[in-house]
Amino acid sequence: MAVPQHAQNQPAIEVADLVKTYPAARKKSPVRALDGLTFAVPEGVVLGLLGPNGAGKSTAVKILTTLSRADSGTARVAGLDVVKQQREVRLAIGYVPQESSSDPMATGTENLVLSGRIYGLSKQESVRRAAELLERFDLKQAADRQVRTYSGGMQRKLDVALGLVHRPSVLFLDEPTTGLDPEARADLWTEVERLSATEGLTVLLTTHYLEEADRLAGQLAIVDHGNVVAEGSPEALKAELRGDSVQVELADPATSGRVRSLISRLPGVGEIVVEGNTLRARVDRGATAVPAVLGVLEEQAIAVAAVTVARPTLDDVYLRYTGRTFRAAEQASDEERAA
Ligand SMILES: Nc1ncnc2c1ncn2[C@@H]1O[C@H](COP(=O)(O)OP(=O)(O)O)[C@@H](O)[C@H]1O
Ligand SMILES: [Mg+2]
Numbered sequence: 001m002a003v004p005q006h007a008q009n010q011p012a013i014e015v016a017d018l019v020k021t022y023p024a025a026r027k028k029s030p031v032r033a034l035d036g037l038t039f040a041v042p043e044g045v046v047l048g049l050l051g052p053n054g055a056g057k058s059t060a061v062k063i064l065t066t067l068s069r070a071d072s073g074t075a076r077v078a079g080l081d082v083v084k085q086q087r088e089v090r091l092a093i094g095y096v097p098q099e100s101s102s103d104p105m106a107t108g109t110e111n112l113v114l115s116g117r118i119y120g121l122s123k124q125e126s127v128r129r130a131a132e133l134l135e136r137f138d139l140k141q142a143a144d145r146q147v148r149t150y151s152g153g154m155q156r157k158l159d160v161a162l163g164l165v166h167r168p169s170v171l172f173l174d175e176p177t178t179g180l181d182p183e184a185r186a187d188l189w190t191e192v193e194r195l196s197a198t199e200g201l202t203v204l205l206t207t208h209y210l211e212e213a214d215r216l217a218g219q220l221a222i223v224d225h226g227n228v229v230a231e232g233s234p235e236a237l238k239a240e241l242r243g244d245s246v247q248v249e250l251a252d253p254a255t256s257g258r259v260r261s262l263i264s265r266l267p268g269v270g271e272i273v274v275e276g277n278t279l280r281a282r283v284d285r286g287a288t289a290v291p292a293v294l295g296v297l298e299e300q301a302i303a304v305a306a307v308t309v310a311r312p313t314l315d316d317v318y319l320r321y322t323g324r325t326f327r328a329a330e331q332a333s334d335e336e337r338a339a
Helices: 057-064 086-092 108-118 123-136 152-164 182-199 210-214 235-243 251-264 286-299 314-322 326-338
Strands: 013-020 031-043 046-050 072-077 093-096 170-174 204-205 218-222 227-232 246-248 271-276 278-283 302-309
Touching: 013 046, 013 057, 031 057, 031 072, 031 218, 031 227, 046 057, 046 182, 046 210, 057 072, 057 093, 057 170, 057 204, 086 314, 108 123, 108 152, 123 152, 152 170, 152 182, 182 204, 182 210, 204 210, 210 314, 218 235, 218 314, 227 235, 227 314, 235 314, 246 251, 246 286, 251 278, 251 286, 251 314, 278 286, 286 302
Parallel strands: 046 204, 046 218, 093 170, 170 204
Antiparallel strands: 013 031, 013 072, 218 227, 246 278, 246 302, 271 278
16 A cells, blocks of 8 residues: 655654743742643644643744743754754744734734744745745735724734745644634635645644634544643544433423433433533444434433434543543633733
8 A cells, every 4th residue: 555655754843741841930830831731743634733722832833833842851953953954944934823913013024024034035025925825824905004904804904914925834823713713713824724625734832722623633632731632533532332312301401310210221321421401422323322222211201302413522631631521621721821
């Protein structure tokens, strides 16, 4: 069997045992932002680094883009060591930070041309590349407008274009769609998919949106407390959980105890959780479990308001590997920050 070209090459990003501790500040204890972070990204893949706020995603990206340094561990990007070959790494990568890096008082073209000049392109080349990118990201109409007049979605697209001026082979996008409305978010998703599909770019994006990770990432690394707790394609991670989740809404919550015991006796049913008048159970196969559940409840004349069956989501995956729901993790992180 022929081996795909990229499989013969080294990974585009290779991270091993990164540790980073921020010193104590304002009477707080030191923060171990990265605690042995390890993962690899094959060439041409979109890797999603998924984790709640505070998981260490931005810290990892800053180290990989040479803007910060790990206490220990190693990282290579495009085959280059991020500490020993900083200059080369910077030329090989594009970096779109969490906060926009464009000049709001300059036009789209001016921002792109300046960026081209910084990367050593000639004036003429910079102008040509700027026009190409504005066209590519559907910003041509706004090329000569100050960036402060752009919508959030347009600004974000310009940010991505700025990261591509020097034709890097690896692109880092830190929380690319935070703060965008759903339409602008979907638009940017399409752009990122296109970059990877048509230009073979390797993309590392960080996100705390489960939906974004599911949609965009060919490969996922789920990060929790500075560590990768699970890795794989979203489909594979969900498939590992096997089975479906069946949800029964009871007309009368008082029946939930009886329903629990009836359902637990059905074959292929496990992990039953009752919350109010809702009962959730993991089943081997939703398609066969639903009629069985309805049958036994009907037999006992127990009224049901609704029954739904769903495939496991990334939220279920996160719960499985971290022991808490994604939402709970985000809340805990927000509370920690407010403290
Ligand atoms: N410059 C810094 N100084 C001190 N602590 C920091 C600094 N940057 C990040 N942290 C802390 O390190 C942890 C990881 O942060 P970060 O990498 O920004 O996570 P994420 O991008 O996943 O939200 C958090 O607890 C955060 O408060
Ligand atoms: Mg971040």
